[in-house]
Amino acid sequence: MSTPPPRLSPTELAAYFAFTEVSSLLRHAVEKQLRDVGKLSYVQFQLLARLGDAPDGSQRMTDLADGVVYSRSGLTYQAQSLEERGLVTRGPSPEDERSTIVAITDEGRDVLAKVFPGHIEAVKTHLFESLSAGDVEMLARVMGQVSGHLRAEPPRSAGGRRRKSN
Template identity: 35%
Template sequence: MTTRWLTPEEQRAWRAYIAATLLLEDAIDRQLQQEAGMPHMYYSILSVLSETPECRLRMTDLAEQLKITRSRLTYAVARLEKDGLVRREGCPSDKRGSIAVLTDEGMTVLERAAPGHVETVRAHLFDHLAPQQVAQLEEIFTEVAQALQSDEAGSTPEDVPWRRRSPKSCS
């Protein structure tokens, strides 16, 4: 098999992508650590739970949505549970499974952290893009994500979790 090396244009695009994603993730993590005392991953867990019916989600589904391993999620949820932000409940349909539930305290922490987080994302990403570039960014990364998830049969843009989210309250 012959290696298909990146063209100079592809190499520049790849390196720009790597630099931007690392710098953006670092900026988001720093902001959340300073203002909310938690890493981006923990914020993401609280955020996903806040957007689900009754603010609860089976741990395996939560790991899938966040694109992390179950063991990494278990560790993070244990920490959030210790802080009173999340609780775990047994899964009634599967005794081996568990459900992560956002607590009222977790929702309060999320609501306090969200404005600073959104401002950081806006300042470091969206404020540098024209509206057409935002649409292109969504199109590009939706396509990449779908290609990476191609083993899931029949995936359409509407099937991509982040395309169908809308904020909900836990009450």
């Protein structure tokens, strides 16, 4: 006798579809604002925002990749684009030459200052406007719980590199 395939309940299915729709619609609105005001991709904005929040304005590339859940090679390309615009610098870590440190520049901070007001307005308008304060608290709790569950397994970028067998 075979086991029936796993299924989602109607409520789980509705929650999943609502989540993916909200995520897509919100990301589209946020990305448009970031492109229009700062000529930034969503990942570039995340990279600059994380660097802007770092105490010394810098982080290891691997930590950035894990934080934004992006591949190391993809993030290297995004960091290179930002470096060409003068928004970040990249260099070897003083503690470990194999690690690359990315640091935000004054120009990068200026771009963040330019995009943040519109970014915050887009998030408030598109995500929080239709919710009560209690709804926002519940959303934060639920999404924090899901994020913690998903982060229990390290992101792919955090795993060790596999060597090809000959």
